Amino acid sequence: MKTKYSKFNLKTMRIPLALLLVVFTFNSCAEQLGDAESTSESSETIGDIITSEIDLTGKKIGYCSPSLNAPYYQALWQSIKSTTEKNGMQFLSADGQDDINKQIAAVEDLITKGVDALLLNPKDPDALVGVTKLAKAAGIPVFIIDSSINPSAEFVTTIQSNNLANGELAGEWLAKKFGNKPMNIALLSGNAGNPVGLTRKQGLLQGITEEQLRTQGKINLNVKTQAYTDWSYAGGLKAMEDILVAHPDVNVVITESDVCVLGAIKAIKQAGKTDDILIVAGADGQKEAIKYIMETDFYGCTAMNSPVQIGKNAVKFAVEYMNGRDDFDKKSYTAPLLITKENAAKYYNPKAIF
Numbered sequence: 001m002k003t004k005y006s007k008f009n010l011k012t013m014r015i016p017l018a019l020l021l022v023v024f025t026f027n028s029c030a031e032q033l034g035d036a037e038s039t040s041e042s043s044e045t046i047g048d049i050i051t052s053e054i055d056l057t058g059k060k061i062g063y064c065s066p067s068l069n070a071p072y073y074q075a076l077w078q079s080i081k082s083t084t085e086k087n088g089m090q091f092l093s094a095d096g097q098d099d100i101n102k103q104i105a106a107v108e109d110l111i112t113k114g115v116d117a118l119l120l121n122p123k124d125p126d127a128l129v130g131v132t133k134l135a136k137a138a139g140i141p142v143f144i145i146d147s148s149i150n151p152s153a154e155f156v157t158t159i160q161s162n163n164l165a166n167g168e169l170a171g172e173w174l175a176k177k178f179g180n181k182p183m184n185i186a187l188l189s190g191n192a193g194n195p196v197g198l199t200r201k202q203g204l205l206q207g208i209t210e211e212q213l214r215t216q217g218k219i220n221l222n223v224k225t226q227a228y229t230d231w232s233y234a235g236g237l238k239a240m241e242d243i244l245v246a247h248p249d250v251n252v253v254i255t256e257s258d259v260c261v262l263g264a265i266k267a268i269k270q271a272g273k274t275d276d277i278l279i280v281a282g283a284d285g286q287k288e289a290i291k292y293i294m295e296t297d298f299y300g301c302t303a304m305n306s307p308v309q310i311g312k313n314a315v316k317f318a319v320e321y322m323n324g325r326d327d328f329d330k331k332s333y334t335a336p337l338l339i340t341k342e343n344a345a346k347y348y349n350p351k352a353i354f
Contacts, residue, residue, distance in 0.1 A: 048086045048312065050319045059089045061318060062115030064107050066123035066147075067098040070231070070259065072284065072307050073121075075354035076146060079311025080119060087319065100127045107131040111138050117318035120155075121146045125195050129153040141321050145314045146307070148195040156321060157328040159314045163196055165336035166303030167203020167282035168210070173301050173338060174252065174280045175211035186243045187226040188236060188255040188264060200256040200282040224250055229260040236263030244271050253279045258289035258302055265292070265299075274298045285339055287352050294344045304337035304347070307354055 061084040065073050077093060084091040094110055096103025100123050110118060111134055118140050122128040129150050132142045136154040144158040174183075190197040209219050224247045229235030236259070243250060244267060253268075255261040258281050268277055274296070281289060281302035292299035313334065321328075339347055 048083050050083075050087050050316050052087070052319050053323050056088045056319065056322075059117075059322065060092055060113070060115040061089050061117055061119065061315060062092045062094070062110035062113070063119040063121075064094045064096060064103060064110060065121050066096045066103055068095050069098060071286065071354040072259070072305075075352070076121070076307035076311050078353060079308045080315060083312050083315040087315070096123055098123070100124050104128065104131055108134065111135050111140060114138075115140060116322060118142045119145050119314050119318065120149075122149050123147075126150050141318070143314050143318055143321075145310055146196075151330075157317060158331045159310055159317060160196070160331075160333065161283065161303075161305040161310065162333040162336040163199040163283060163305075164203040164206075165333075166305065166338070167200045167205075168207035169203075169336060169338040170280050170282050170301055170303050171204040171207020171209075171254075172211045173207075173340065174204075174254065174278070175208045175215070177278070177300060178252075180216065182220060183222060183252045184247070184249050185221070185223045185252045185254055186240075186247060186250045187223055188239055188253060188260040189226055189228050190231040190256050190260060191228050197256040204254050204256075204280070204282045229263070231257060231259055233259065233263035236260050237266050238263075240264030240267035244268070244273070251277055253277055255279070255281045256283065257281065258284045258286040262286070262288055268298070284354075285337075285347060286354055287349060290339060290344050290348045291350075293339060293341055294348060301338055301340045304334075304339060306334060309334050 061080070063077065063080050065077055067073055068077060081091045081093065092110060092113060092115055094106030096106055103123050104127065107118070107120060107128065108131060111131070118135050120128065120142055122144065125148055129152055132149070132153040132155055135142050142155040144155050146160050148158055149155060187201065189201060205221070209221060212219050225243055227239035227243055229239050253261060253264060261279055261281060268274055277298060279299045283303050283305040285302055285304040285306065289299060289302045293301065313332065317328065317332070
């Protein structure tokens with residue numbers, strides 16, 4: 001944190017000391033924004049045709065998703081398939097069916113089929129480490145996409161949106177919106193321990209507190225509760241129903257993903273509180289969320305996590321690896337982007353899968 005901020009008054013803080021310590025120690029464990037910005041520019045793909053010095057005909061790109069039971073996963077699958085096939089390669093895919101044992105078996109099957117590159121979206125950051133080592137033993141490079149994996153895994157790079165920077169943008173926007181007005185926050189998360197969710201939450205809280213320190217010289221961060229949604233519409237609905245009963249004074253909902261809160265909107269509407277609660281998402285840019293941002297005042301903003309761009313980047317990097325590139329950073333990001341009412345129409349596509 002910048003040292004030029006004026007000192008803050010501890011008496012005005014409304015957060016437990018433990019949470020404060022977590023917020024202030026975020027910088028020590030976060031991905032550095034400077035690194036993120038430098039890698040995001042190099043990972044953007046211009047068009048779908050990838051330059052290659054080797055003949056790509058017959059090359060096999062294997063992709064394993066944790067599930068296909070969500071629009072985001074479907075859009076990511078389609079992007080990888082389309083980019084692979086437009087470049088003359090063969091696309092082999094496997095669905096983990098939201099079961100870690102099935103995803104492990106699916107990856108092992110792709111390895112057996114002799115893919116030239118394996119794109120893996122892990123359901124669990126630890127359980128898939130073993131199959132990455134199997135892939136390396138078979139001479140198959142592994143690219144982790146969208147999510148994260150334990151650093152002990154054997155992989156070339158992780159390709160994802162800049163979850164920390166996106167969360168910070170959303171948190172900063174929220175702090176500016178509220179100013180000195182007290183926030184009673186409910187946090188809707190995906191599931192416990194998910195590394196992507198943790199980074200998005202980290203970004204949101206950092207964005208709020210940094211902006212408050214910059215403009216007010218103090219932190220007023222009153223997180224009333226956190227609830228898990230299992231990254232689902234139904235989970236968000238149930239979580240919000242419970243929150244509104246236990247914490248009727250909540251006036252802000254921050255979330256790690258649009259999908260976590262889309263179901264929650266139904267509960268907010270049923271309670272007649274669309275005028276009393278502001279929603280801010282640290283990711284994804286799902287079309288339903290963008291439509292709410294365009295048409296209402298209760299969905300304030302979301303941040304872009306484009307499955308189309310991530311899919312294109314993943315295939316591009318796989319081709320570059322086949323062409324001999326060996327200087328990949330361990331994390332590669334798409335550029336951070338905040339979507340608000342001012343620019344939502346630019347990014348809204350009603351025909352998009354996601």
